[in-house]
Structures are given as structure tokens and as C-alpha cells.
Amino acid sequence: MIEALLVATLAAPAIFLAAGFVGSWRTRALVWQFLAPAPALAAGVFGLSHAPVSVDFRGLGLSLTLDPPGALLLAFAALLWMAVTAALWRDGAPDARFGISWILTMFGGLGVFIAGDLVSFYLLYALVSVPAYGLFAFSEDAEKRRAGAIYMAFALFGEALLLMAFALLAAGEPHGSVRIADVMAALPVSPWRDAIIALIVAGFGMKLGLVPFNGWMPLNYAAAPIPAAAVLSGAGVKAGVIGLIRFLPLDVAMESWGNALAALGFFTAFYGAAIGLTQQKPKTILAYSSISQMGVIAAALGLGLAAGDAGASGTMAFYGANHLLVKAALFLTLGFVASGARLSGLSLALAAALALSLAGLPFTGGALAKLASKAQFATGWPALLATLSSIASAMLMTHFLMSLTALPADAAQEARRETPAVLIRFWPALVLGALLLPWFFADAPGDALSLGKIWEGFWPVAVGVVAVFGWRRMGRSAPVVPAGDAIVLYECAFARTIALGPVFETADARLRQWPAAAASLLLIVLALLVAASI
Amino acid sequence: MNASLLAGLVGAALVGLGLYGLIAHPHPLRKLLAFNLVGSGVFLVFGVVARRGAAAGYAFDPVPQAMVITGIVVAFAASALAVALILRLAVASGGVSLDPQGPAGRDAGEME
């Protein structure tokens, strides 16, 4: 049963991809494509209520695994993909480049949660990273192309780091197995343990937007059309979360690494919020909010690693799953607001609740997520920093809501064009779903309804909201920081590196002159001779 | 010093001379001569090996000698092919330079 579901999770998007290449099937394949994540949803729901399973297909060297953290993220991601896909293709056949990128990203974005061995994880992770380029970068617009190039550079660089990490992991496994469970069991005694963890943190940190690898995300989300931004910010980024969950040895206490990651995470959380507050475009603000939230997740996982607390994977999967729904719904909110639909009090309240869910507003899924994270942020400086980060989130999301109200006409028009009509029509339902769904999957949702917890969740939100209003009231304006902040420096450094090209060209031209090449031939003879003799 | 050692030293000297020509002579025909010098030096080494392998009533080991004959044929064919290319290059481009004069790294020219 579960084997079939896991295989179908991978097979269904592949079949829809293939069907898209057959001319006569294409239209129907698109109409029904929203069913492609259905097996994933079923597998996710199944996995939540069952013990972890692992399935090996020896002939293919493929191994699939389903455990509660992965299952939760899988189920939520599948839901998101279904909802957005169903709406997207109603408006007609897409640009082929976009369509292929979409289904490939979906394939990777679902599969990565169930990959059980290094090679298939790497493949699916690459699928969720690389094809996403096609969702936003094929454009006349120079800014979008720039965003695409930067995105691609980070994606490939992250892939390279992970490939090295995986190679070291595999090399540390004495029996030549590449199953994740096996290589992780061997990690604590691996001679390259520290290098592996550093590479893992850096590699997945690029996907999560941890400082200093955060610069691509604001550019990406600003360039992506709203449905793409919704799935990328919701489901796509969670590939990084599952990466850290899978590849950090959370059950082994590693204090220094854990604390370092926690520090990096908290720094990212505040940095993202602070820079986000200086931004004006709603999509950019949401991107910085993602950076900030991923910082919180990294911090919690870091503390889990420091304490040897394997439970952190479950709580952070929940935190991530909540963010998955909320962030996607927030992008759709932008489309809804831009559509010019009449904003009733109810819809304003919904939008506000959704936004502040990220800060842990009581009665939202965010409150549950915050509660879950208490396991890691229980006491001491982590508790304080977590509370401060809630305040920061509340400030940032208030800033986001205010930016929605002051949407320039051209931005509104663009957002309207990007958002499928169905999503606008069903927006309230989607938001309610995002707010309420987590309640069905939380461990002890009742806890969040105690008065103490409600107050605990409420006051940081209130402080944050008031702070932003106060700031505005004082008429102070934030300094201007370019979207992507430090990315500008990277681009300068890159330009410098590119300027080295002619040096190589000249050297190559010299070496390819006959006398140099002929002399090289003799030098190689002598070098080999000397090398062999010593 | 016996004849075969002497021939071996001559072979080494010829190889050295040819290699010098390989690096230092810009004219491709001179490089071709250099190649033939190196080639005959190498054949002499084969010859030395053959002479030293005299046994079983033969004054030489026939196997390396046969290889030299094969090698000479191949070297001649190579020279002839190179000569044809050199002449054709001279006709087509008005020069026989091996190293393009144009900007660095762009010698392959444009398609059109």
C-alpha cells in the first residue's frame, strides 16, 4: 500500500510531464494536472498516522522513505500544488517553457520529502531548484533576467556544496550504502564530520536564504508571477528545511555546531526583518519575511542539534508546514487586493490574521507553530530571542499590510494579471484553510487555547503592530536598501572576477603558440620522469 | 665503445636536434624535417635494440627491424600528407604560418 503510494508520488508528476509532450493529450493533461500531487497528499496523510517506513528498490538503487516530518511537509506541499495548479491551467495552455518548468519543479518539490538515498535526494533537490528558473526568468525585463541569473548561480553553487557533502557522507559509510539512514548513522564517527556539517549548512542555507546567502530570494520573488512565487516560497523553500532535518545529526549533541547554527539563524531572523522593513514592494517584503522565518527554523534546528534533541525535526516540520501555507496564501492575498475586489471588514481581518499568523497571533496556525517551537526556545536567551523575533515578524507583516494599501497602479495591474481568477474568487476559503488546517495536524492544539498562551502570543504581536504605527506616525522613513541587500556587493565581486577572463584568454593564446606548446610537451616528459623517480 | 652504443648515442643526438627544431623553427617544412630527424633517431634506438638482440644465429633481432620498416613507411606517409597541407595552406592563405597572427584566441575565424 504505502510502497504504491510512494512510487505514485513520483510517478504521477512524471506521467503528467510525459503526457504534456504528446500533442493530442496536452490539453487534457493540463486540465487534470492538479491531480498529479494527489498520491503525494495521500502518502503524506498516511505517513502522519503510521510509523516511519522505508522502501528500497535495489535494482534501481532507489530508496524512498516516509516519516512524520517528511509526511507533514509532503501533505501540505501537495495541497498547495493542487490548489494552485488547478487554478493556473484554467486560464488556458501556458507558455511551454513555463509549463515544463512548473511540472518539473512540482516533481522535485514533492519527491524531495520522500527521497531515502543520497542520489535520489540530490536529483529531486536539483529538480526543485534548477527548473524553477523557468518560472520567472524568461522575460524581456532586465530585472527579471538579472534575478534569474543570480538565482541560477546560487542554485548551482548550493548544488555543488551539497554534492561534496554527499560524497563525503557516502565515503564515510563503511559498507558503500548511500541510504540516508545509513550514511547519517555513520556521520558521528566520520573523519570529515565537521566538513560535512559545514557543507550541509551552507548548501541548504542557500536554499533557505540564511545570511549571507539571502540575496537571491527577494529578487526571485519580486520577479516571479504570483502563482509561481506562492509555490516557490511555500513549497520550494521547504526543500531546504527537509534538507537540514534529514542531514543534521539531530540525535547527537553537537554543541558548538548547534550553537553556531542557532546564532546564524537568529541573526538571519532579525536581519531579514530589519531589511524587510526598509522595502516597499509587497513581494520583496514577503521574501524578507521568508528569510526571517527560515532563520527561526534554522535557529531552532541549531538548538536541537546543540541539545541532541531529535524532536526538533518534528516541531520544525510543523513550523515549516505552517509557513508553507501562510506564505503562499499571503502571495495570493497580494493578488486578491490588487484585483480591486471590494475589501470588506471581514477580508481585511482575514488578511491581517493571515499576516500576523507568522508572528504567532493567537487562534491562527502560527500560534500553534510558535507553541511547537517552544520545545527548542524554552528558556534563557533563546526564549528571549524567539519573543523578539515574534515582535520583529509582527512589525514586518504590519509593514506588508500597509504596503498593500498603498499599492502603485502599475504594480497592482501586474499582480492582477498574474493571479488566476479562481484563486481570487476563492481567496477567503484559501486563507481560512491556511489559518485553520494546521489545527488538525498539531500535537496538542488545545494547549494553545489556554489564557496564558493566548496572552503570551498576543502581546508581542501587539507590540510589533504598535511599533510600526508609531514609527509611521513619527514620520520617520526607513533608509533605502536595495532589494537583495548584499547581493549588490556580490555582483561587484563577480564583475571583478569576470574581468579576469581576458587574463586567461591571453595566457591561453600564449600557451597555444607553437613554441610554448612544444616546450610544454618536453616539460611534461621531464615532469613525469622526475615525478616517477622521486 | 661498440657500434650499437655509438648508434644509440647518435639516435639520442638526432632526437635532441629534432626536438630543438620542433620548438624553435617557425616554418612548418622545417618542423617536418625536425619530425623526420626525431623519427630516424627513434628508429636508430630500435636498431640498437635489434642489434643487441642478436641471437640464435641471427645477427639481429628481426622483430624491431621489421618495426622500423613499418615505421619508415608511416613516417613517409605522414611527411607527404604534411607537405600537401603546407602547400595548400600556402596557396589558400598566402603564408604558411602555424601560429595565427590575429587577436589572441580568435584564430578559428568567423563562420561567415
Next chain:
Amino acid sequence: MSVLPLLDVGLALLVVAVATWTMAARDLFASVLGYVAYGLLLALVWVRLHAPDIGLTEAAVGGGVTGVLLVTAGKRLDALKAATSGAAPRLRVKILAGALSALVAGALAFVVASLPTPAPSLAPQAAAAAAGPGAGLGNPITAVLISYRAFDTMLEKIVLALAVLGIWSVGADAAWGGAPAPLRKARPDGAMVLLAQILAPIGALIGVHIFWVGADAPGGAFQGGALLAAMWMVAMMARLVEAPRIGSRALRLALISGPAVFLAVGLAGIAMAGSFFAFPPAFAKALILFIETFMVLSVAVALPMMVAGPPEGGQEP
């Protein structure tokens, strides 16, 4: 007893000196002439190394045919006035080149001087095999070439055919199928014609003889073919005969007949003697002579065609 070593040393020094001249001469043509002389001297060295077969080959190819090839090339280049060959390298490049080649040559000299004694040799095996696979051949080198290492020789003849095609392929499209340019543009004078008329038949006879005795004495298919080729070239230079058109079916058949017959007999070996490129002992010698006949033909045709160059005529692209 003491004269021969002295002669050897003198010969060695002379060879190296001529080779040095070839590399050092300023004038291209002088260095080509130096190379021709060098080839002839080298033939003597081979004789001193008890390698008369190679000596014959070197004299015919190294001195003779290569000489004609290079001299013709030099003349044609001169006629084109296409002298730009790139700048001469700077002094430090020359010094570097000298140092590097001296190092390699030194290493080689050291290694050659330290070849092991007693030297390993396949001569005993070759002698033993003479009773078997190489049946009936008194010249062990011919046995190696046609029997023990038949595969090498057959492939080498294919290389020869490929080189001919490669040379033709350098020509202009419009000239395809036509004849190569004559080896000498000018009409030869009477003395040259007379010389050729006398020399060519005699040389051809010697060539056939060298091939025929090659089974047992120094000589063989390649040497014989090379001499025939040289005689054909003499005749071409005297304009007694013209080079054939490259589209000619007969020419192409002649070019590949050597390797083709070799290949066919080699394949038939599995039926006749149970193995590819094996000869049944009863008529090994006859088969070998049969193959060699066609090889002589191929060599005799291939070498002049290579010297003659690509077909001429038609428009430059």
C-alpha cells in the same frame, strides 16, 4: 680491426653534423638538401648495424622519395612566394628549446647506454617459428612483416592508402577526379629524357629483383616497391609519363590491391589454417609471394601519387 671503429665514429659524427646542418641552415632549401644527404648517410649507419633491409628502405625512402618530395615542395613554395612563416623565435626561446631538448636527449642517451645485458630478444622464437608459420622464408624480417606481425603490415598499407586519399582531399573541389600537377613544370632537356629512358627500366628490374629475393635475402616488398616507385617518378620527371587521373578506377584498384589482397588472404586463413592471418605450411611461401606482389604494386603506385600531390586544375574556392 682498429679501422672499422674509427670509421664508425667518423660516420656517426658526420651524420650528426649533417643533421645539425639541416636544423641550423638559414636557407630552407639548403636544409632540405641537407636532409637528403642525411638520409643517404643514415643508410650506411643501418648497414653498420647489420640492418641491410632497413638500409635499403632508408636509402630508397629517406634519401630518395622523401628527397624528391621535399625538394618538390621547396620549389613549389618558392614559386608561390609564400614565405611568411611567422616570426623567428626570440633568443631566450631558442635557449630554452636547446636546454629542454638537450635534457631529453641526455636522458635518452643515459637510458640507451643502460640497456640491459644480455639483451632480451625474440630472435630465438623467430628462428623457431621459421619452421612453422614463416615456413620457407630465409629472410626473418620478411617473415616478421608478412607472417608474425602481418596485422601491423596490413594496417600500415591501409595507412598508406589513407594518406593518399588525405593528400587528394586537400585539393580543390573543382579539380576532383583530375590528375595531379606534373613533378616538373618545365620540359626536360634531352639528357634527362635519355637518362630516364635508360634508368627507369633498369631500376624497375632491380626493384622487381629486390622484391623477389626479399623472401630469403635482404629486400622485400616495400623496398622493391619503393624502387619501382622511384623509377616511375624518374619517368614522370622526364615527362615520359604523366600522373594518372585520381578518378581512375585502375589507379584506385592498384592503390588498395596490397592491403585488400592481404586482408582477403588473412580472412581466408581461418578456413585454410584455422586462424586469421595464418598460412597453411604447405603453400605458405606461395601465398606470401602472392600477397607481396600486390603490396609491391600498391607501394609502387602510392609513393609517386603522394609525391605528386593533390589533383590540380579547377578554380580556387
Next chain:
Amino acid sequence: MTATPATTPGGFLLVLAVLLPAGGVLLSFVLGGRAAGKIALGLTPVGFGLACLVAMKVAAAGAPIAYAIGGLPPPLGIALRADGVSAVMMVAAAIIVAASAFYARAKFVMPEGAPESRGALTFWIMIQAIWAALNLIFVGGDLFNLYVALELLTFAAVPLVCIDGRPETLRAALRYLLFALFGSVSYLLGVALLYGLYGALDISLLAQRVEAAPMVWTAAALMTAGLLAKTALFPLHLWLPPAHANAPAAASAVLSGLVVKGSFFLALRLWFYVLPGLPTAAPSVVLGALGALAVLFGSVLALRQARLKLLVAYSTVAQIGYLFFVFPLAAGAHVWSPLGWSGGLMQVLAHAFAKAAMFLAAGLVAEALGHDRIAGFTGAARALPLTFLTLGLGGLSLMGLPPSGGFEAKWLMLRASAASGQWLWSLPILGGGLLAGGYVYRILAPALADGEVEIKARPQRSREAVALGLAVLALALAFAPRGFFDFLEIGRPSVSRSAP
């Protein structure tokens, strides 16, 4: 390999695999004209079948198959021997030759009644000769016989470079020929020394006899340098970019995909089959370091090319560099050596298919657009979807992204570098992938972007499909089962040297 008898059942297939295309050469030469193309095309399925038969025989025996030519075993006779890698390379060569020949029909098959043309005859004969030479290189057991095969390869490859007769192609061909000649003569000198030392040139006999002696190292250094010159390993790549970029696309595919692998294959034979018992760590590092420089220079130069074919050619310079990591990563008999060996061979195959596919696709692009300037590609993917898909899939393999043979190769090599503690090699392996990402991006990003290009001639579907098929094969390598890697180990000498 020492246990292999002189002739095994099925050994005659090896002789046929060489003689079949060789016979095709001779026949084409005589019949000329239209017949040459027919012969070449007709032989490809037969040759492919032969290669598959050889692979099946090797797999069935679980050991190399061999043939002593003329029934005379080495050292006096010549032996052919096919092990796992030989068989795999023969199959790959047959596929790529067949694909290129099929692709070349449009250009080189002459219409009924047309006179024989220079380009066509040259192409059809030379491609068969290359095939014969490669098969011999893959199965040759005798170092001098392999020298003849190398020369056959060079003589067949050079005319293909200058088949269109432009001055720059002539110059490229001449550079290639002269440099390759010095390479072969260097190889031949090494052969002479080995014979002088051991009185044998058979690879398995030599493997039993060699010892670490200065003369062996001299011979190995000379032979290796000669082979590197023919493989165009940096800094001996002076001839490659212009030669591969200016040959007709079908020829470039064979030259870049296969011909440079021929001499590389002999370098493998030398270090892993003739000298496996000797301490080769230090020279291996020299070779690996040259490979790393090749990766760096080739990739950076590829990034800076304005023309697609030159970009692809420089990418070959870089990818050749990867091949040489096999020397440090597979040396000796360690637990990690098989990883490095598999990785190296996987790189050979992945690059062969991917690069052949990319050159064929580049040829189609140039024909369709009338140029191959990358700056003029904007929007071209919409007009030529299959061709740019081919370039993309081939590029995927070059970048080492999964699922592709290129990824599999990097993955295995990285594991070997980690397990052997030689982690420094992982830097060029990963860095080269990133740079490859850069140059593949340079091709694809504009092509996929919005824009209009003028199509001069629409390429035939079948030719696009051939190129795409090769690219798909490069990807399919990623799914090679474990048994494939075991197959590659068949006949590879273990380092514990068997008693003579």
C-alpha cells in the same frame, strides 16, 4: 589478464570488428562516389552488432576474450584482447559513428548521377577508418600494433578537419598533424625502450615483467606525453579548438566524442594495465594536476567564446581534464580505486555521448540560423525546440547535474576523492561543474528567452532526433545498474601481481 589464454572462444569477433570497417575503407576507395556512403551506412548496424556480441561474450565469460592473430601467441605474434572497458567503448564508438554517419547523409550522400565529390568520399572513408582504428585501440594487446592504430586514427582524423578547405581549417589540420606526429614518435620511442628492456610488447606479458626502473619510467613518460599530445590535454591543446570547431558537425562529433578518447584510452592501458604494480602515485598527481588546469582553462575559455562551436570545442578541452582525475583516483588497489575507475570511465562515456550530441546540435543550429554566434540566439529555442533540448540535455551532463552520466561520473569521482583523502581533486571537479553551468547558461538563457530568429533552413526532424538520441543516452547512463560497473572491472589487473 594473465590468466587469459592466447585465444578464447569468440575471440575472432575482435579481428572482425577491426577488419569490417577496414574492409569498408578499401571497398569505398575503389567503388567511390555514391557507393562509399552506402557502404559506410550499411556497415554501421553490422559493426554495432559485432560490438554488442563482443560485450555479451565478455559478460558471459566474466573474463576478457582474446585472439592470437595467425595462431601465433605473443611475444612473437600479436594478440587482441577485449575486457570490460574495451567492450563498452566499442559499443559506444559504434553508436556514435552510426549516429554521425546517419546525420551526415544530408550533407554527404550524393544525389543519383552526380559526380563523385571530394568532401563526400573523404568523409565516408575517413569515418570508417576512424572506426577501425578505434576498435583496434580498444582491443589491441600489442604496443606497436597500437602505434599503428594511433597513426591510422591520426591520418583519418586530419583530413576531416580541413574537409571544407578554408585557410583556417587547413592551418588547424596542419597544427593537428604536426603536433600529433611528434606525439606518436614520442610514444614510439617509449615502445622501443620497453622492447629493449623486456623483449616483448604484449601488454599482459609486460605487466608481468615490468619493474620500477629508470628506463621504465623514461618509456612511460615518453609514451604518456605522446598520448597527451594526441588527447589535447592542457597545455597541449593548441590544435583542438580550431580543429574541432571548424570541422563539419558530423566530423566534430566523432573527433570530440571519440578520437581524443582513443589516445586517452591508451594512456589508461599504459598506467593501469602495463604498470599497475609500480608506485605510480607521483606521476598520477602530475597527470591529475594537468587535468585540473585543463578544467579551469577550458571552462573559462568556453565561457568567453562568441561562437557556439568554439564554445563546445573549449568545453571539450575542459572535459578532457576531468578524464585525467582517474589517474590519482583509481591508482592502486584500495577500496576506493573501483569508484575512481568507474567514475573515470563514466566520464569518458558521458562526455562522448553528450559532446557528440552537442556538436551535432550545434551543426543544426548553424545550418538553421546561418550562423552560430551566441549573441544571435535570442528566442532560437522556440524555433528549434528539439535542437536546443539536445544542447540543454548535453549541457546537463557537462554540468554534472542529475540525472546524467556526467553527474554519475562526478559523483563517483568525488566519492573516490573523499574516500582516498585526496579531497583537493574535488575542487576542480566541482568548480568545473559550476563553470560548465555558466557556459551552458550562456547558450540556453538567451535561446529560451523571448525573441524572434530568422530560420534560413528548417533542419530535418530525423537529424534532430539523432542528436537528441545521443543526448538521451548521455542521461540514460545515470541509470546504469551496478552490474555495469562490475562489467567495467572485468579484466582490470589487480595490483597483487601474479607470479610470472
